[in-house]
Amino acid sequence: MKAVVGGTVIAEAPVEDLIKIEGNWYFPPSxxxxxxxxxxxxxxxxxxxxxxxxxxxxxxxxxxxxxxWRYPNPYPTAFDRVGKDFTDYVAFWKDVKVVE
Known part of the structure; x- marks a missing residue:
């Protein structure tokens, strides 16, 4: 998956490394x-x-x-709800397109 603005890729990772929370893809910090x-x-x-x-x-x-946006110090109870530690994972909105 890629996060793209215009023709510029600002984040890229295999889909299995991303976490989907409330309809948004969260990219690993790296x-x-x-x-x-x-x-x-x-x-x-x-x-x-x-x-x-x-x-x-x-x-x-x-x-x-x-x-x-990202969550540098998420509530520990959120990990149970999401099923994974999503600390510092980054999600994108509006003008940033997330594509395969």
């Missing part, structure tokens, strides 16, 4: 090209996953605020 993401100041806490860290996706001159 599969995300950190050159294209930066920490956003937007706060959010999911009631069952924990404190979320939003990321801004930047490709060339295209800046996409809060189009990615």
């Amino acid at each position: 599969s995300v090209n950190e050159d294209y993401v930066s920490t956003s100041p937007t706060p959010y806490t999911c009631p069952w996953k924990g404190e979320c860290q939003y990321l801004t996706v930047t490709v060339d001159n295209d800046v996409l605020p809060d189009r990615a």
Whole structure:
């Protein structure tokens, strides 16, 4: 699977390495090209996953605020619900296309 903006791949991993949570594909941290993401100041806490860290996706001159997110310290009970440890896995939204 790939996360793509325009023609630029910003994350890539085999589907078996991804985790699907609430309809969103979460990519392993090592599969995300950190050159294209930066920490956003937007706060959010999911009631069952924990404190979320939003990321801004930047490709060339295209800046996409809060189009990615991860959970650096998810609630331990969330692992039971998801079935896996998803710490720092990254999901994408809107302008970032997730394709096979």
